[in-house]
Amino acid sequence: MKFASEFRDPAAARALLAAIATKADEIGATRQKPIHIMEICGGHTHSIFRYGLDKLIHEGIEFIHGPGCPVCVLPMARVDECVEIAERPGVIFTTFGDAMRVPGHKKSLIRAKSEGADIRMVYSPLDALELARRNRDREVVFFGLGFETTTPSTALSIQQAAREGLTNFSVFCNHITVPEPIKALLDDPDMTLDGFIGPGHVSMVIGIHPYDFIARDYRKPLVVAGFEPTDLLQSTLMVLVQIGEGRAAIENQYARVVPEHGNPVSLAAIADVYERRPSFEWRGLGEIDASGLRIRRKYGAFDAEEKFGIGYAASSRNVPEIEGCACGAVMTGKMKPTQCPQFGIGCTPEMPLGALMVSSEGACAAYWQYAGARAAAE
Amino acid sequence: MCLGIPGRITAITDAGRLMAMAEVSSVRREVNVACIAGNDIDALVGKWALIHVGFAMSIIDEEEAASTLEALRELGEAQETLEQMAHSQEALQ
C-alpha cells in the first residue's frame, strides 16, 4: 500500500501516528473541535504535503501553515524595487533562484531578465562577491532575502567585502525574522493556535530561546523539529503531550542539529552587520513590529538601499495586492488554498499570481504539486 | 533556499578567508566555514556539515548526513540545490 512505500521507516511512522491518535482522543480533539498546530517553516509545510501527513494524522489535528517561506511573504513593492535596481545601467543583480518568479506589480525578475536586465541566479552570496571581484567596473547587488538561516551568509559576505575593500558590492537587505510574526499571529484575535512546530534550520542559528515568550506569555507549546516526516510526527506528539499535561514549554526535537543557544559565530556576524527596523511589511500579514533587518550605518557602503535610494525605508507603505488573490487569508490559515477563487485558474506554479504559488514551500504550490498524492490518501 | 544540504569537507582552500572545499552529493564546491571553524580549521577536514547557501552552518555526524540527504532527495530539494550550484558557476562567467 502507498503508506508503507512512502516512508523510509514505515513502522516508526505508524507507531507515531497511533500514539498521536491516542493522545488526541485523550485530550478530546475531534474534527469539529480540532487542535490547531502551526508549522512555521515552509520546509515543514512542503514535507507535510509531500507525505500527506495532514491526511494520515488523527482528524482532530489540524495543521495551520505558517508564514515561514520568505518568498511567500515578500511584498510586491520589494520585487518592484529589485527590478528597478536591476534595470539600472551598469548593475549586475544577483539573487537566489527562488525569488525570480515572484510577481511584482509590473513584472517579475525573470521577465526583467528576459527584457535585457543583467540578472543572475546565484547559489550563494559568495558567488555575488566573486562577481564583484571579477567585474570591478560594474555594481554587483545581491538580493538579501530570507530568515535567520540565510542572514548570517549575507552578514559574513558584507564583512568579507569590507575586509577586502570592495567598493562595487552591495546587499539589498530584505531579511526577516521568525519570532516576531508569530507574536503578531498570537495577538490576532481571529487566530486560534494551540501549539507550534518550530523551524529546524532557523533554530540552528538562533537557538531555542528566542521562542521563550510563546510559552511564557502566551502559554502555548512549541517544539523545534527536523523536517523528516518522523521528526514532524514526533514533534506533533510532543506538542500534544504538553497540551495534555497542561504545560507550555519550548522543546527541542532536533537537538542533533539545533544547539540550545544557536551558532555563536553566526549570531555575532548578524549583530555586527544588521540592526532591526522599527517595523517591516509582510505580504498578506501587513506591517509587523521589529520583524525586518537593515544594514548598520557603519556598513553603509555595502547597503543597496543607501546606494540607490530605494527600498522599504524610502517607499510608500502597503501597496495593495492584486485583486482576487487570497494569499493573506491562506497565509493566516483562514482559508485553504483550494478555496481561493484564483487557485488553478488564474494562479498556477507556471503563472503564479500570488507568492504562495511560487515556491514549493508555499502552501498553494504544495497543494497543487501534491494534488494527486492527496487524492490517493483521501 | 531555506534548507541546508549535507556536504563533507575535503580540504581547506584558504585558511585566512576561512574557505574550504566541500563535496555535496559528489559535486565539489568551495564553502565558507567561519561558523564551524572554531580554533582548529584543519580539524574540519573529513567532517560532515550542513551547508546553507555556501556556508557550513553546523557539524553533523555521518549518519545524520545520510538521512538528511535522503530526506532532501525525497522532497526534491537536493536536486534543486545541486542545480542552483551548477547555475551559479555559469552566472560567474
Ligand code: SF4
Ligand atoms: S491560489 Fe494564488 S492567489 Fe490564491 S491564495 Fe494561493 S497564491 Fe494567492
